[in-house]
Structure formats: structure tokens, C-alpha cells
Amino acid sequence: AAGVIQSPRHLIKEKRETATLKCYPIPRHDTVYWYQQGPGQDPQFLISFYEKMQSDKGSIPDRFSAQQFSDYHSELNMSSLELGDSALYFCASSLVDSLGSRLHFGNGTRLTVT
Amino acid sequence: QKEVEQDPGPLSVPEGAIVSLNCTYSNSAFQYFMWYRQYSRKGPELLMYTYSSGNKEDGRFTAQVDKSSKYISLFIRDSQPSDSATYLCAMSAPTGNQFYFGTGTSLTVIP
Numbered sequence: 001a002a003g004v005i006q007s008p009r010h011l012i013k014e015k016r017e018t019a020t021l022k023c024y025p026i027p028r029h030d031t032v033y034w035y036q037q038g039p040g041q042d043p044q045f046l047i048s049f050y051e052k053m054q055s056d057k058g059s060i061p062d063r064f065s066a067q068q069f070s071d072y073h074s075e076l077n078m079s080s081l082e083l084g085d086s087a088l089y090f091c092a093s094s095l096v097d098s099l100g101s102r103l104h105f106g107n108g109t110r111l112t113v114t
Numbered sequence: 115q116k117e118v119e120q121d122p123g124p125l126s127v128p129e130g131a132i133v134s135l136n137c138t139y140s141n142s143a144f145q146y147f148m149w150y151r152q153y154s155r156k157g158p159e160l161l162m163y164t165y166s167s168g169n170k171e172d173g174r175f176t177a178q179v180d181k182s183s184k185y186i187s188l189f190i191r192d193s194q195p196s197d198s199a200t201y202l203c204a205m206s207a208p209t210g211n212q213f214y215f216g217t218g219t220s221l222t223v224i225p
Contacts, residue, residue, distance in 0.1 A: 004157075040122075040218075041217065042202060042215040042216060042218055043158070043202075043215055045212065045213070050211065055211060056211065058212075090157055090158070092157075094211070096211075099163070099165060100163075100165050101146060101211065102146065102148055102160055102163050103148070103158075103204070104160060105150075105157035105158045105159070106157050107156055107157040108157050110155070
């Protein structure tokens with residue numbers, strides 16, 4: 001079965017640079033989420049989109065922005081990178097059906113800021 | 115206080131043992147309960163999904179939900195070294211589309 005696809009898998013940037021992370025959700029899933037996970041931490045919700053419209057906002061810094069495109073893929077744009085932005089960034093998608101809603105995660109992008 | 119509490123462990127058990135992982139929560143609106151398994155450097159993988167109270171069994175895994183106590187559990191029978199991972203509980207309410215995670219329990223199954 002198709003899964004959530006993220007690219008790139010690894011990214012190394014310097015402080016104050018910008019980064020763009022991409023996510024391709026599972027086909028027909030209507031909601032996309034972005035999460036940030038630090039070492040030994042649970043995923044922290046950043047932002048979500050429902051049918052290409054921003055639906056919820058979590059602890060996303062103002063330096064970050066995201067959007068979902070007409071083909072449902074999503075991009076997380078990160079500017080003025082700081083050392084503390086080094087983390088795993090996960091995209092997840094979900095579809096509400098008769099059983100409810102459950103998240104399916106990609107394998108993440110590991111961002112290292114030096 | 116976090117909405118979902120989970121003992122981070124680490125938990126270390128011998129192969130073949132029964133493992134019990136638990137989470138408590140405070141929001142009585144939660145209806146959907148999930149357990150994820152996360153291997154190092156990988157994304158969380160949906161392991162079990164339960165709606166409302168009750169038990170659900172899938173092979174060696176059993177998920178239990180006790181809504182009256184706001185307590186969920188994941189049992190792993192005949193644990194294997196390949197079960198060594200971090201286990202995250204997650205839950206959500208019927209309204210809204212946010213998911214709330216525990217901090218994860220690190221499990222090591224020793225051969």
C-alpha cells in the first residue's frame with residue numbers, strides 16, 4: 001500500500017539558511033500534518049491542512065510556513081534556521097472514515113543545522 | 115500538565131516476556147486511541163487502533179481502553195528482540211483533527 005513519502009531524508013544546513021521539506025500524503029487522504037520530533041521526545045504538532053486549507057496551528061515558529069498544493073503535496077518552509085531547529089520532521093496524513101481518523105507517518109526528514 | 119501521560123521507561127525485558135505499556139489521559143472527549151511503534155530514525159508506524167472502550171487483539175498485540183479510568187494499555191505477548199523500539203500512545207477526539215501523543219516508552223527485548 002502507498003505510504004506517506006517525504007523528501008529529502010537528510011538535510012544539512014547552516015544557521016540563517018532556509019530549508020524546504022516536501023511531503024506526499026497517502027492518496028485520497030484529506031488531511032496533512034507536520035510534526036517536529038527532538039531526540040527522546042514525542043512528536044510536536046506544527047501545522048495541519050484539510051483539503052489544502054490550513055486547519056490547525058500548533059507550536060510552529062513564525063520563521064516557518066507551510067502550504068498544501070493542488071496535487072495535495074505539502075511543503076514546510078523554514079527560514080533563518082537556528083541550531084535548535086535540528087530535529088526529525090515528520091509529515092503525516094489521515095482520512096476520516098467510519099472507524100474514525102488515524103495518522104499515518106512518513107519516515108521523516110532529519111534536519112541538521114550547523 | 116500534558117493531556118497524555120506515558121512512562122518513558124526505558125523498559126528492558128527478556129525474550130518471551132509479556133510487556134505492558136500504559137498511558138493515562140485527562141480529556142474525556144478522546145474517543146480514538148492509537149499505539150505507534152517507532153524504530154530508531156524511522157517514522158512512527160501505526161500498530162493498533164481502538165475506538166472507545168474495550169479490547170482489540172492482533173496477533174501478539176492486545177490494546178485495551180478503559181475510558182472510566184482514562185487509561186489505555188498495550189500488551190505484547192511472547193516479546194521478540196524485533197519488538198525493541200519506542201512505543202507511542204496517541205489519541206484524538208471526534209471533533210477537530212488534532213492528535214495528542216504520549217512521550218513514548220523505550221522498550222528493549224533481550225535475546
